[in-house]
Amino acid sequence: MNRSFDILGRSPGIQRLRELAQKVASTDVTVLITGETGSGKEVLARFIHEHSRRASKSFIPVNCGAIPSGILESELFGHEKGAFTGAIQARKGYFESADKGTIFLDEIGETPLETQVKLLRVIETGEFQRVGASETIATDTRIVAATNRNLHQAVAEGNFREDLYYRMHSVELQIPPLRERGGDILLLAEHFIHGFERKHGIAFEGFSPEATELLLRYPWPGNVRELRNLVESLLILERGKEVTPDILERHLVQRSRHKSLVHDPAKAENNELSLIYGSLIQLRQEMAEIRQMLQQLLLSNRLQSPPLLLPEPQAPPAESTPPPADIAKAAEPTLPLEEIERRSIAATLQKFGGNKRKTAQALDINERTLYRKIKEFGL
Numbered sequence: 001m002n003r004s005f006d007i008l009g010r011s012p013g014i015q016r017l018r019e020l021a022q023k024v025a026s027t028d029v030t031v032l033i034t035g036e037t038g039s040g041k042e043v044l045a046r047f048i049h050e051h052s053r054r055a056s057k058s059f060i061p062v063n064c065g066a067i068p069s070g071i072l073e074s075e076l077f078g079h080e081k082g083a084f085t086g087a088i089q090a091r092k093g094y095f096e097s098a099d100k101g102t103i104f105l106d107e108i109g110e111t112p113l114e115t116q117v118k119l120l121r122v123i124e125t126g127e128f129q130r131v132g133a134s135e136t137i138a139t140d141t142r143i144v145a146a147t148n149r150n151l152h153q154a155v156a157e158g159n160f161r162e163d164l165y166y167r168m169h170s171v172e173l174q175i176p177p178l179r180e181r182g183g184d185i186l187l188l189a190e191h192f193i194h195g196f197e198r199k200h201g202i203a204f205e206g207f208s209p210e211a212t213e214l215l216l217r218y219p220w221p222g223n224v225r226e227l228r229n230l231v232e233s234l235l236i237l238e239r240g241k242e243v244t245p246d247i248l249e250r251h252l253v254q255r256s257r258h259k260s261l262v263h264d265p266a267k268a269e270n271n272e273l274s275l276i277y278g279s280l281i282q283l284r285q286e287m288a289e290i291r292q293m294l295q296q297l298l299l300s301n302r303l304q305s306p307p308l309l310l311p312e313p314q315a316p317p318a319e320s321t322p323p324p325a326d327i328a329k330a331a332e333p334t335l336p337l338e339e340i341e342r343r344s345i346a347a348t349l350q351k352f353g354g355n356k357r358k359t360a361q362a363l364d365i366n367e368r369t370l371y372r373k374i375k376e377f378g379l
């Protein structure tokens with residue numbers, strides 16, 4: 001069997017799915033695969049085909065959402081010469097080409113209603129007619145379909161036939177989103193890293209422990225595809241160097257921004273989610289920067305005028321005041337490190353009326369170190 005059609009994953013959800021897929025593979029039952037975008041619907045469909053008695057025959061994927069509705073029917077069932085303008089010769093459709101094999105109807109929810117009637121017939125009787133033909137052709141094709149749309153809702157809205165919906169639902173395999181199979185994230189990342197290292201000839205130094213944590217916490221709105229693409233762009237753009245949380249966050253933010261520019265109604269919800277997560281990550285970065293600036297500012301105030309923590313009132317700016325300098329730069333202490341330490345301890349001691357426990361807590365050092373420093377600096 002071609003190993004690239006394996007469904008990788010050790011999480012209980014994927015293990016159960018693999019077992020179910022193996023069971024249904026040995027039958028000819030129509031299978032509907034559901035799951036969010038990028039979760040591996042096509043991978044699962046190929047896995048079913050590869051584990052069936054049809055493995056040596058064709059597997060034909062058809063994206064029902066990408067083929068214009070006027071053409072889809074003749075693509076699926078073929079047409080006779082002269083069936084419509086431009087049909088200069090007869091042509092076989094996918095159901096004839098896939099005979100004895102498997103046809104994968106991706107995005108089945110996008111199929112126009114007229115074509116749905118013909119699909120129902122071929123599922124029920126194994127027969128169909130080419131467009132413009134009167135004779136019936138028998139086919140022995142296994143149908144696996146997939147959707148990331150809520151078909152039940154499509155039925156309620158009158159966009160999907162109820163009878164076809166029930167036929168499709170005889171066996172439904174639901175792929176859990178990647179965020180619900182935490183155990184698989186690192187396994188998949190490693191798998192993709194090895195593949196891309198070989199493909200691009202770049203050695204990857206790996207993720208830092210903090211970046212690994214972030215990989216596990218991130219909700220992956222684009223699922224396995226997002227992880228795969230992220231790993232590839234990290235490897236290429238960062239030339240394989242160790243990935244820190246900063247690098248990882250930067251790439252996640254950029255990807256979410258890029259995705260939000262591509263408008264695809266079927267994926268709009270996931271893109272929106274991705275954009276929100278991207279913004280949250282960015283917000284977190286900005287807050288960390290502000291916190292750092294404030295800390296520097298407070299420290300410098302504490303050093304320059306102990307124990308006053310607030311800036312002294314300033315004279316009103318002259319008319320030709322230059323633009324304010326970068327706060328962080330202006331606050332940069334120019335004193336020797338030891339002197340900074342001494343002044344900082346003195347100021348904090350004064351602030352807490354000589355209370356050593358509170359001073360040690362405020363400076364985030366232990367009390368014993370504080371006693372040693374007091375002695376050392378003769379405070």
Ligand SMILES: Nc1ncnc2c1ncn2[C@@H]1O[C@H](COP(=O)(O)OP(=O)(O)OP(=O)(O)O)[C@@H](O)[C@H]1O
Pocket residue numbers: 006007008009035036037038039040041042043044148224225228
């Ligand atoms: N379990 C898995 N093991 C290995 N690779 C996987 C797995 N699941 C998904 N992938 C990879 O992730 C990518 C997306 O998978 P796939 O095309 O099957 O998703 P999909 O659910 O069909 O997405 P869409 O809804 O957008 O069509 C592919 O590159 C595929 O190889």
Ligand SMILES: [Mg+2]
Pocket residue numbers: 041042106
């Ligand atoms: Mg797909």
